Amino acid sequence: MSLENTAVAPSDFIRDIVAKHVADKKYPRIHTRFPPEPNGYLHIGHAKSICLNFGIAHEFGGTCNLRMDDTNPTREEVEYVDSIQKDVNWLVAGWADSNLGLKARGKTPETISSNGKPDFFLGPASKPAALEPFYASDYFDQIYEYAAALINKGKAFVCDLTPEDTDEYRRNAKESPWRNRSVEENLDLFARMKAGEFPDGKRSLRAKIDVASPNIWMRDPLLYRIRHAEHHHTGGKWVIYPMYDFAHCLSDYIEGITHSICTLEFEVHRPLYDWILESLELPRPLPHQYEFARLSLGYTIMSKRKLLQLVQEKIVSGWDDPRMPSISGIRRRGVPAAALRAFAYNIGITKYNGVTDVAVLEHAIREDLNKRALRRLAVLRPIKVVLSNYPEGKTEELDAINNPEDPNAGTRKIPFGRELFIDRDDFMETAPPKFFRLRPGGEVRLKYAYIIKCEEVIKNAAGNIVELRCTADLESKTGGATANRKIKGTIHWVSAAHAVDAEVRLYDRLFTVPEPDAAGDFKSFLNPNSLEVITAKCEPSLKEAKIELRYQFERLGYFAMDKDSQPQKMVFNRTITLRDTWAKEAQKS
Ligand code: ATP
Numbered sequence: 001m002s003l004e005n006t007a008v009a010p011s012d013f014i015r016d017i018v019a020k021h022v023a024d025k026k027y028p029r030i031h032t033r034f035p036p037e038p039n040g041y042l043h044i045g046h047a048k049s050i051c052l053n054f055g056i057a058h059e060f061g062g063t064c065n066l067r068m069d070d071t072n073p074t075r076e077e078v079e080y081v082d083s084i085q086k087d088v089n090w091l092v093a094g095w096a097d098s099n100l101g102l103k104a105r106g107k108t109p110e111t112i113s114s115n116g117k118p119d120f121f122l123g124p125a126s127k128p129a130a131l132e133p134f135y136a137s138d139y140f141d142q143i144y145e146y147a148a149a150l151i152n153k154g155k156a157f158v159c160d161l162t163p164e165d166t167d168e169y170r171r172n173a174k175e176s177p178w179r180n181r182s183v184e185e186n187l188d189l190f191a192r193m194k195a196g197e198f199p200d201g202k203r204s205l206r207a208k209i210d211v212a213s214p215n216i217w218m219r220d221p222l223l224y225r226i227r228h229a230e231h232h233h234t235g236g237k238w239v240i241y242p243m244y245d246f247a248h249c250l251s252d253y254i255e256g257i258t259h260s261i262c263t264l265e266f267e268v269h270r271p272l273y274d275w276i277l278e279s280l281e282l283p284r285p286l287p288h289q290y291e292f293a294r295l296s297l298g299y300t301i302m303s304k305r306k307l308l309q310l311v312q313e314k315i316v317s318g319w320d321d322p323r324m325p326s327i328s329g330i331r332r333r334g335v336p337a338a339a340l341r342a343f344a345y346n347i348g349i350t351k352y353n354g355v356t357d358v359a360v361l362e363h364a365i366r367e368d369l370n371k372r373a374l375r376r377l378a379v380l381r382p383i384k385v386v387l388s389n390y391p392e393g394k395t396e397e398l399d400a401i402n403n404p405e406d407p408n409a410g411t412r413k414i415p416f417g418r419e420l421f422i423d424r425d426d427f428m429e430t431a432p433p434k435f436f437r438l439r440p441g442g443e444v445r446l447k448y449a450y451i452i453k454c455e456e457v458i459k460n461a462a463g464n465i466v467e468l469r470c471t472a473d474l475e476s477k478t479g480g481a482t483a484n485r486k487i488k489g490t491i492h493w494v495s496a497a498h499a500v501d502a503e504v505r506l507y508d509r510l511f512t513v514p515e516p517d518a519a520g521d522f523k524s525f526l527n528p529n530s531l532e533v534i535t536a537k538c539e540p541s542l543k544e545a546k547i548e549l550r551y552q553f554e555r556l557g558y559f560a561m562d563k564d565s566q567p568q569k570m571v572f573n574r575t576i577t578l579r580d581t582w583a584k585e586a587q588k589s
C-alpha cells in the first residue's frame with residue numbers, strides 16, 4: 001500500500017479526534033506543526049511525526065508549520081536548521097496539493113488575518129514551493145511579555161535558588177524562600193535578568209503553581225533561565241531564554257495551532273501546557289496537546305545524542321552516511337520519500353511504545369522501488385566466461401526491458417560478445433542438486449540471451465578459478481529454434497569488452513542486535529561488516545546513470561548512484577537487497 005495509491009487515508013485515535021473537531025466545526029481550520037529542535041539531524045522517528053502532522057493537514061484541508069524549537073542557544077546550530085529544512089522539504093515534496101504551512105515571504109507572525117488567526121500561509125498551494133521554517137525564537141519578545149503578564153497575575157516569581165537547589169527543592173516538594181516576592185520586585189528583577197545584570201544560574205523565573213503536586217512538572221517549574229550565549233537566530237539579543245514548556249505552548253498559540261501533537265513522554269507536561277495558556281486567560285480557541293507512541297526501529301538507535309557520537313567518533317562517515325537512520329542518510333542510500341511516507345502510514349499511530357520490525361520498513365522500500373527502478377545488468381563479483389563457439393570480434397545488441405512493472409519505461413540495447421562476466425555466486429564447482437545455476441557440464445540461460453553450457457573450469461597455479469570455458473546454444477535466443485528449451489536457471493551477465501567499472505558500496509545493518517539501546521553500551525553492538533566496498537562490472541548504459549533515478553541490478557537488489565560519483569568513477573549504494581537475507585539466516589539457525 002503506497003501513500004500515493006491510498007484511496008482511504010489511515011485512521012487512528014488522533015485522526016478520529018481531528019475528524020470530530022472538523023465535523024463539529026470546532027476550529028475555522030485544522031492547523032498542526034512539526035517542531036524539531038535544531039540540535040541534530042532528523043531521523044526516521046521524526047519522519048513518523050512529520051508524516052503524521054503534514055498528513056493530517058493534507059487530509060483535513062488544514063495547514064502544517066515547520067517550526068524550529070530553538071530555545072536552547074548552546075546546543076543549536078545553523079547547520080542543523082538547514083539540514084532540517086532540506087529533509088522536511090524532501091519528505092513532504094510529494095504532497096504538492098496540500099497546504100504545507102507555506103510561509104508567505106515577507107509576512108511576520110504578527111500579521112493577523114481577518115479571522116483573528118496569524119496569517120502564515122499562502123492558502124491552498126497550487127505549486128509546491130519551498131517550505132520555510134518558523135522559529136520559536138522569533139516570538140521571544142511576545143513570550144517575554146507573556147511572562148511579565150504571569151508575574152502581574154501573581155503566577156510567576158523570580159527565584160534566587162541555584163539550579164541544583166531548585167532541583168532539590170522540587171524533588172522534595174519544598175517551597176522556594178523567594179516564592180512570595182511582590183509583583184513589583186518580581187517585575188524589576190525579571191527586567192534586570194533580561195538586561196544582563198546577573199550571571200548564568202544566578203536567578204530564574206518560575207511558575208507559582210503547587211510544589212506539593214504529585215506531578216513534578218507542576219512543582220513551580222522553571223519558565224526562564226539566564227544564558228549568556230550567542231543564539232544561531234537571534235544573535236546576542238537575549239541573555240535569558242524561555243524553557244521548552246513555556247515557549248512551546250505559547251509558540252503553538254501564536255501560530256494558531258489547533259492540534260499540538262507530540263510523543264508520549266510529554267503527556268506529563270500537558271497539565272503545565274494547559275496551565276500556562278489558561279492562566280494567561282488568552283482568547284479562545286486554545287491549542288491542545290495530543291500524544292502518540294514514538295517510533296523505535298529494530299537494529300538501530302534513534303537518539304540524536306548517540307547518533308552525534310557515531311558521527312563525532314567517525315564510526316560513520318557523517319550524518320548522511322547511508323547506514324544512518326537519519327533522513328539524510330536514508331535519502332542518500334536511495335530510499336524514495338514516497339517509500340518513507342508509505343512506511344509511516346503503514347505502521348500507524350498508537351499510544352503504546354514498542355519496537356517496529358525493520359522488515360516493515362524494508363517491505364515499504366522494496367514495494368516502492370519495484371515499481372520505479374530501472375532494471376540493469378551488473379556483476380558484483382566477476383568470473384570470466386569465454387564462449388568458445390561464439391565468433392571472435394562479434395557484438396550483438398540485445399533488447400532488454402527497462403522495467404516490467406512500467407510499460408512506459410521502454411527497452412534498451414545491451415551488447416553481447418564472446419567474453420562475458422557472470423557473478424561468482426552463480427557458479428559452483430561441486431553444486432548440490434537444487435543449485436539451478438551454472439556447474440561443470442551444466443546449462444543455464446543468460447538473461448535476454450543464450451543458453452550456455454560449462455565445458456571446462458580453468459584455474460591458476462594457486463587453484464583459483466580464472467575462467468569458465470563454455471559453449472552457447474546459438475539457436476536459443478528469442479526467435480531461435482531452441483528459444484523455448486526449458487532450463488531451470490537464468491542468470492545475469494555483462495559483456496567483458498563493454499563493461500564499465502563502478503565502485504559499489506554494500507551496506508548491512510549498523511547494529512547486530514534488535515535493541516542496541518536496551519542493554520549496555522550501544523557501541524559494543526556495532527556490526528563490523530556493515531560496509532563492504534567492491535568494484536562491479538556494469539552494462540554500459542549505466543554510464544548515463546543519474547543520482548535522482550533508481551536502479552535494480554537484476555537478481556541483486558536496488559541501487560542508487562552516490563554523490564561521491566565522479567565522471568570517471570561511478571559510485572553506487574546498495575539501497576536494499578531483493579529479499580530479506582536476515583530472515584533467511586534466522587530460518588537456518
Ligand atoms: P532530543 O530531545 O534528543 O533533542 P527529540 O527526538 O525529542 O530529540 P525533537 O527535535 O524535539 O527531537 O523532535 C521533534 C518532534 O519529533 C517532536 O514533536 C518529537 O515528539 C518528535 N519525535 C522525536 N523522536 C521521535 C520518534 N522516535 N518517533 C516519533 N516522533 C518523534
Ligand code: MG
Pocket residue numbers: 037
Ligand atoms: Mg525533544
